[in-house]
Amino acid sequence: MTDPNNCIFCMIVDGRAPSFQVSDDELTLAFMDIFPVAPGHSLVITKQHYSNIFEVPPNTLAAVARATRRLALAIRSELRPEGLGLFQLNGVAAGQTVFHYHQHLIPRSSGEDLKLHTRVRGDDDELRATSLRLAEKLATEP
Numbered sequence: 001m002t003d004p005n006n007c008i009f010c011m012i013v014d015g016r017a018p019s020f021q022v023s024d025d026e027l028t029l030a031f032m033d034i035f036p037v038a039p040g041h042s043l044v045i046t047k048q049h050y051s052n053i054f055e056v057p058p059n060t061l062a063a064v065a066r067a068t069r070r071l072a073l074a075i076r077s078e079l080r081p082e083g084l085g086l087f088q089l090n091g092v093a094a095g096q097t098v099f100h101y102h103q104h105l106i107p108r109s110s111g112e113d114l115k116l117h118t119r120v121r122g123d124d125d126e127l128r129a130t131s132l133r134l135a136e137k138l139a140t141e142p
C-alpha cells in the first residue's frame, strides 16, 4: 500500500509534481504518461488515492469511464491511431507499477508488440505539444 504522501500520482494531483495535463474534473485528472509506449499514451486517474479497482467507489469509477471516453474520442480525432488500447492493471502480478488507480489509453498500430510500460522517458516538447492538442480538442467538446 503506497503512502499517499509519497505517491507520484497524488503529487501530480496536488501540484507537488509536474505533469502534461490534458483534462481535469471533480473526480479525475488526465495527463500524458511521461514514459510513453506510443505517441499519445495518456492516463486517466482518480484524484483521490485508491490503490486499485478494489478500492475505487462506483461513482468515481463511472467518472473515470466518462473522462476516458472523452479522451479516447479526442485521441482518435487528433492523432488518428489505427487502434486504441485501454489497460488497467491491479497488483504487481498484473504489471501495476504505480499503486494509485489509473487507466492507460495507448494508441496502437498493426503489428506492434503489446507493451504497457517502458523505461525510456518521452520527449518533453513532444509530450507538451500532444497534451495541448488534446486539451484544446477537449475544451471544444461539450
Ligand SMILES: [Zn+2]
Pocket: 004, 007, 008, 009, 010, 011, 048, 049, 050, 099, 100
Ligand atoms: Zn496516490
